[in-house]
Structure formats: structure tokens, C-alpha cells
Amino acid sequence: VAKNIVDYRKENGNFKNRKELLKVKGLGAKAYEQMAGFLIILDGENTLDNTIIHPESYKIAEEILSSVNLSLKEYGKNLVKAKEILNGFDYKNFALKNNYGYETVKDIYEALVKERRDPRDSIQKPLLKSDILNIDNLQPGMELEGTVRNVIKFGAFIDIGLKNDALLHISEISDKFIDDPSKVLSVGQIIKVKIKDIDRARERVGLTKKGL
Incomplete structure (x- = not known):
């Protein structure tokens, strides 16, 4: 099933919500x-899909946010501010008043105030060119290092220090024929690339590894 999840993502791109998992074979x-x-x-x-809160408990999570006058949108937009507002929330009294299990409410509350960081952010960073701040600084043929952020059926998305990740198409991964990008690339891998087109x-x- 885990392999099917990865294969589904290769075929369809990143999951948009947890319910989409039900479309995975098996x-x-x-x-x-x-x-x-x-x-x-x-x-x-x-936003709750980016927490360890189970979908069955989303209703309770939203009620907790509502009790401190926070909308789900506000919570998702600014976690730092949300944590300040949620600080000191009396989840024991909330559980008692709404007839919810104390431990369940405690776990949901703690998940709400936990950092929503991408675990890939802790991966070793590439040596980015200090003069590259935005796309206007790039020129075709320029060589630099990047971090593989996502591997998909038709290539990979590479973080080269811009707002948006750059695409390394499957046809540009190697001078040799590649039928599956995941055979030669993995998330977190630091690779040398060359700017192909902008x-x-x-x-x-667009990036290429040909000739590198």
C-alpha cells in the first residue's frame, strides 16, 4: 500500500487532501x-491535514479554535499568532463542558500548537549562489546546486533558492535514457544542475543535468 501511495503521487502529483488517499489502489x-x-x-x-490530528477529530479541533475566536483559515495562515491565542487554553474544562475525553482533547490541543514544519527542511542544504535572489538573476547555461524536493513520473522539482521549485524533466536527467526518475533521484538529494530555459x-x- 505504501508503494501504491508513492506510485499514485508520481502519476497525479502531490496529494491535495487526506481523502484523496482513498483513491489509492488497495x-x-x-x-x-x-x-x-x-x-x-x-x-x-x-490546514488540519498538515497536523497529526485524525480526520475523525477535525470537528473537535475546529471547536477548540472557535472557542478562542480563531477560524481555520486564520490558524493556517499564522501559526505563531495562533499559538499565542491558544496559550493557556483550558482543554480540561473544554472536554468536561462538551463531554469529550480529556486525553483526546489534550492530544488535539497539543497537535494544534505543534510546529507545522516540512521535515525536509532539516535536510542538508545545497550551496546556493549568493547572487541568485530571484528569477531575474538567472541566465541559461548557469550551473548551480539544488535540492530534490519531489520526484514524479515526468521528472523532479528542484529547490535552487527561488520562490518556486524548478523542473528537471525526465528527458534532462541524464545523457542516457531514464525510464523512472526515482531510480536515480531521491528527495533530499543535492545535485548539480544547469539552467536550460527560463x-x-x-x-x-527548466533545468538539465546533461553534460554535468
Whole structure:
């Protein structure tokens, strides 16, 4: 099932929400119930998908936020401010008043105030060129290092220090034929790349590893 999840992401791109997991081959309702809280959806449609809170407990999480006058949108937009507002929240009294289990409410509250960091942020960083601050600083043929952020069926997205990750198409990964990018690239890997083309209007950068 884990392999099917990875294959589905290669075919369809990043998951937008946890419910999309139900579209994965071999992942039924029971498996979803057991694993949903452990699979974090980064930059998805629902901020709570980026926490360890199980979907079955989203209702309680939203009630906790509502009790301190925080909307889900506000919570997702500014965690630092949300944590300040949630600081000192009396979850024991909240559980008692709403007839919820104390431990359940405690776990949900602690998940709400936990940092929503991408675990890939702790991975070793590439040596980025100090003069590259935005896409206007780039020129075709320029060589630099980048970090593989996502490997998909048609290539990989590489962090080269811009706002948006750059695309390394499968046809540009090697001078040899590559049928599956995941055979030669992995998330967190630091690689040397060369700027192939730049679409400044759409802020898209194409990369190549050919000749490197």
C-alpha cells in the first residue's frame, strides 16, 4: 500500500487532501482510518491535514479554535499568532463542558500548537549562489546546486533558492535514457544542475543535468 501511495503521487502529483488517499489502489476505508493521522499533507486544501490530528477529530479541533475566536483559515495562515491565542487554553474544562475525553482533547490541543514544519527542511542544504535572489538573476547555461524536493513520473522539482521549485524533466536527467526518475533521484538529494530555459512571465525555470 505504501508503494501504491508513492506510485499514485508520481502519476497525479502531490496529494491535495487526506481523502484523496482513498483513491489509492488497495487503500480502503479501514486502512485509511488507521493511517490518516500519520500521513501529513503539506500545503493542502485543509490546514488540519498538515497536523497529526485524525480526520475523525477535525470537528473537535475546529471547536477548540472557535472557542478562542480563531477560524481555520486564520490558524493556517499564522501559526505563531495562533499559538499565542491558544496559550493557556483550558482543554480540561473544554472536554468536561462538551463531554469529550480529556486525553483526546489534550492530544488535539497539543497537535494544534505543534510546529507545522516540512521535515525536509532539516535536510542538508545545497550551496546556493549568493547572487541568485530571484528569477531575474538567472541566465541559461548557469550551473548551480539544488535540492530534490519531489520526484514524479515526468521528472523532479528542484529547490535552487527561488520562490518556486524548478523542473528537471525526465528527458534532462541524464545523457542516457531514464525510464523512472526515482531510480536515480531521491528527495533530499543535492545535485548539480544547469539552467536550460527560463519563462520569466510564468516564473518557471527548466533545468538539465546533461553534460554535468
